[in-house]
Amino acid sequence: MSKKQKGTETGGISENSEVVDPTEKKVPKKQKKVKEPAQKKPPRRPPHWERLDNTANIFPVIAGEEMTNTYRISVVLNEEVQPELLQEAVNIVTPKIPGFSYGLRNGFFWYYLEEIEDEPPKIAEESTYPCRLIHWNTKNQYMFRVTYFGNKINLEAFHALADGMGGINFIRELTYQYLRLSHPDLRKKLGDGLSSETSLDREDSFVKNFEKRSKSNYKLNRAFMFRGEKLPMKGFGVVHGIMSVSELKRISREKYGISINEYLITAFIYSTYKSHKNAVSKRHPIRVAVPVNLRPFFESDTTKNFFVMVSAEFAPEKEDYSFDEIKSIVHKSLKEQITKENLEKTFSFAVSNSNNIIAKFVPLPLKNGGMMFFYNLAAKANTTTITNIGNIKLEEDYKPYVKMFYCILPFSVGQYMKGTITSYEDTLVFTIGSAYRNTAVQEGIFRQLSKDGVTVKIETNGVYYE
């Protein structure tokens, strides 16, 4: 019987149709494909681009294997990291956070940022020292990397992209997204959107707030420089001193009358002074560069760089100094410099220089040479850098899954030992990154804190046991 035969439900023959066999399986008629009108592809738009902020201009010039300008922010979870979920989190978050999906390109006069249309970067297990160079000079190269080891996630970002605040913005969202993927109940409850704490602002706050025709207040005379045997094979030693914020607050405020930041900087200076007494002098003082976040002073929420350096200086004028005496010197030094007026003068000088008509029209290769020259002049004006990226706040729902955060700074010319202060909830981590084999300074710092009554737990990256 022909498939074409139709009939009544009982299989009979209708007047105008063919016979239908009711036992024959009904083969669904092949649906004719209705040709949808061809969808016009949206016209290909050129990738977005933006200028670098004032501070960022120097980083591509000076960055190299020895001085990478790549900082690390790590989050330690209470569970082992699942790599496939972490990659998925990176894929979801990267396009949402402005700036992080940009690559660095050469212009004729200046570097600039351009949107990358490639997939987000691939994550990898941590397999090398922290803060290694990110090679940004190729097309579609992201200026950050995400690695993991055990229950730790690392974000390493090239400083031209964002400062610590910008980096925290990203790693916080990445952590949230990762936890939502690894805990579906969280995702169901909270959804996949960005947090309300996350800023998407890409304003160049330096240009917005600078004051024209400002003089330099940078110190250029050479500071005391650490020397000594370095770790083999360009090693990077990391020591994390893990402490309680409340304990530190109590001791720094009640015992010394200073902030936690000033207390830890004083501990660093005191330890350096004690272990290098013969080398530290008024002519070569210990000068600690302290980055100051300008956002609270100028009501900015930018994710680009917006900080300046001030220096806490200790220039001995007598034979011996106590911890208390150094504390007073540091407190006075920082208090005088961290005022809105002084901070504005500091960055205004740098912005005025870059707005100079001659500087603007010099081709980039020549400008790079000039910037490198002036950078090297100023680089040895500081013994070290100690940055406090502040207390990282997370939303309540995510807190049970996160143990702590810490941050590591890369080395720079003359500064092969640097410190970072990161806190989360009641845990503060004072991290010292060092290229030197000798640990006298780190030992002195943590012994002093312990002597003052702080409970100190130490975690290292193992290089000091070889």
Add this chain to the structure above:
Amino acid sequence: MSKKCTHCNIIVLDDTEYCPFCHHVLQKEENGTHQTEVKNRYPDIAETVRRVSIARRILLYLAVAIGVICLFTNYRTYDGLLWSLIVIYGLIYAVIIVSLFSSEKLGAYGKVGWTSFFALIYTVVIDLVFGFTRWSITYILPSWLIVINAILVIFMIVDHAKFQSYILHEFYIVVMNVVLFILIRVGLLKQVAVAEVALMMSILIFLGILILGGRAAHTEIARRFHI
């Protein structure tokens, strides 16, 4: 069980028996108030770094040894020709190529461009060894400019969606050709047809990117030349 250094008065969380600072043996506290967290949060990379470093040093030593042997042989058998310089530069060139192609710093065109530039230097070295009759800078230099232009065109064809992004590379090639043309005009270099062809080619390609690239090319220029 927690581990404490009684000299430094600190708790050590690393999986170790001694203090990282003073190297005294740590005291294990049975009923410590501090919860032990013996978990290394960093990979052990010393061995990998050591192996890579040794391999690099072996290769470097071999290159230096060959160079020294050649130099010494040339000195002993010297007949007016410093052929060892050609060998030494060849070894240097091999090291440069390995560094360039293993580097993440440069893109594909950059690697090819710099490889060909150092090959150009090689011809100059050979020219110098054989009496510097200037054939390297008279003929090879403009030919090199033609070759890198041709390579750039190939890259633009392969990456045709964003061919205008090569405009700055082409601009630099035009500048090099103009400098070469000026040197010829002032008599420092011999005038040859190949140099004129190189200049014409670079100008035509640059104009081609500008005109054929349309608005995308103009946007690219705005970015590349922003002040």
